[in-house]
Amino acid sequence: MKVKVFVKLKEGVLDPQGQTILGSIGRMGYDFATEVRVGKFFEIEVKDKSCEKELEKISADLLSNPIIEEYSIEFVD
Amino acid sequence: MKVKVFVKLKEGVLDPQGQTILGSIGRMGYDFATEVRVGKFFEIEVKDKSCEKELEKISADLLSNPIIEEYSIEFVD
Numbered sequence: 001m002k003v004k005v006f007v008k009l010k011e012g013v014l015d016p017q018g019q020t021i022l023g024s025i026g027r028m029g030y031d032f033a034t035e036v037r038v039g040k041f042f043e044i045e046v047k048d049k050s051c052e053k054e055l056e057k058i059s060a061d062l063l064s065n066p067i068i069e070e071y072s073i074e075f076v077d
Numbered sequence: 078m079k080v081k082v083f084v085k086l087k088e089g090v091l092d093p094q095g096q097t098i099l100g101s102i103g104r105m106g107y108d109f110a111t112e113v114r115v116g117k118f119f120e121i122e123v124k125d126k127s128c129e130k131e132l133e134k135i136s137a138d139l140l141s142n143p144i145i146e147e148y149s150i151e152f153v154d
Contacts (some may be wrong), residue, residue, distance in 0.1 A: 018128070
């Protein structure tokens, strides 16, 4: 079974990486983008759905920085 | 309108970051995970859906490394 954990910066936290990419998109001659924010995701193969509580724990303690980041967990199949 | 571009390593490409995280999960005392793979995603605010072709171009040329990475595009709302 696969689980996806998405981690991204909290609303209001400056995203310099996203701003740099937005600038590059403009320099490539495109004007369709008005904002870019960057996140990461983890695809974790798990035995079954009984690991939900542990997943919350590693998402908060290992995969994200709770001060500036938020996470969401999605069971895929 | 928001678009998400997901970028991850192609199947078969070694993911040392994922392996390191898998090891950390084990050292935290959990055994529910058997594999971890890491990817990134870009949330792009766009004016409308007419930018699909340009999005493909920047996904291939700017946001991913086509040699080792693959991307997918998802219009969110």
